[in-house]
Amino acid sequence: MALTYLQLDADYPEVWNLGPISKNLASGGVGVIPTDTVYAFVCDLGNKDAIERLYAIKEIDPKKPLAILCKDLAMVSEYTRGIHNNHFRAMRRCVPGPYTFILQAGTPIPKLMLTGKRKEIGVRIPDDPICSALLEGVTRPLLCSSVMGPEDSYWINPAEIAETYAKRLDFVVDGGERLVEPSTIVDLTGEEPVIVRHGKGDPTLFE
Numbered sequence: 001m002a003l004t005y006l007q008l009d010a011d012y013p014e015v016w017n018l019g020p021i022s023k024n025l026a027s028g029g030v031g032v033i034p035t036d037t038v039y040a041f042v043c044d045l046g047n048k049d050a051i052e053r054l055y056a057i058k059e060i061d062p063k064k065p066l067a068i069l070c071k072d073l074a075m076v077s078e079y080t081r082g083i084h085n086n087h088f089r090a091m092r093r094c095v096p097g098p099y100t101f102i103l104q105a106g107t108p109i110p111k112l113m114l115t116g117k118r119k120e121i122g123v124r125i126p127d128d129p130i131c132s133a134l135l136e137g138v139t140r141p142l143l144c145s146s147v148m149g150p151e152d153s154y155w156i157n158p159a160e161i162a163e164t165y166a167k168r169l170d171f172v173v174d175g176g177e178r179l180v181e182p183s184t185i186v187d188l189t190g191e192e193p194v195i196v197r198h199g200k201g202d203p204t205l206f207e
Contacts, residue, residue, distance in 0.1 A: 003166050008130060010176030015133035022137035024170050030054050031171035032147055032161050033134060035069070035126040037098050037183045037200055039156050040144040042069065051112065051143055057168045058145050062112070067100050067122030069142040071135035076123050079141055081106045087188040090206060096127035098200035102187040120189055130175045149180045156180060
């Protein structure tokens with residue numbers, strides 16, 4: 001099956017054209033979409049075969065933890081547990097935004113995502129119109145893993161992604177070239193927030 005390449009206007013994306021991408025994800029598709037940080041490989045969190053394909057395409061160890069994309073805090077609460085009230089208030093101030101929050105995984109998280117003693121999951125609510133619209137069209141979070149640019153470039157070109165992975169992906173959503181800016185990672189599993197990585201999001205909200 002040929003790769004579906006959907007090009008949207010970078011400034012005013014025609015998000016109503018994302019319907020076929022949502023259906024592809026629901027049927028076990030694996031593809032690439034833009035976020036508010038970098039482009040990301042994504043698949044339906046509830047599809048085991050799709051999850052295994054994503055790990056294989058990215059060529060990473062299945063034991064490596066990945067993050068999930070959620071449409072809102074209600075979905076975050078459904079797939080995690082034990083968010084401290086102070087942490088919840090802090091999260092609410094900065095989402096949607098370029099942050100990854102490490103939280104205790106809830107029961108709906110597939111067991112293959114929690115290998116060994118790991119009981120945490122990374123969670124994102126991106127501030128990107130294409131990503132947000134796509135999340136509104138799916139019933140579960142999307143598992144995601146960043147697509148990093150070439151070593152000599154800080155920019156990611158979706159057309160180059162499609163060319164590189166043409167035989168392994170089901171779709172690529174082109175929202176324009178993006179600067180490689182990773183998210184700020186904040187561990188909220190303890191009583192106090194811990195900044196794991198300084199990225200695009202302002203860490204002072206948690207310091």
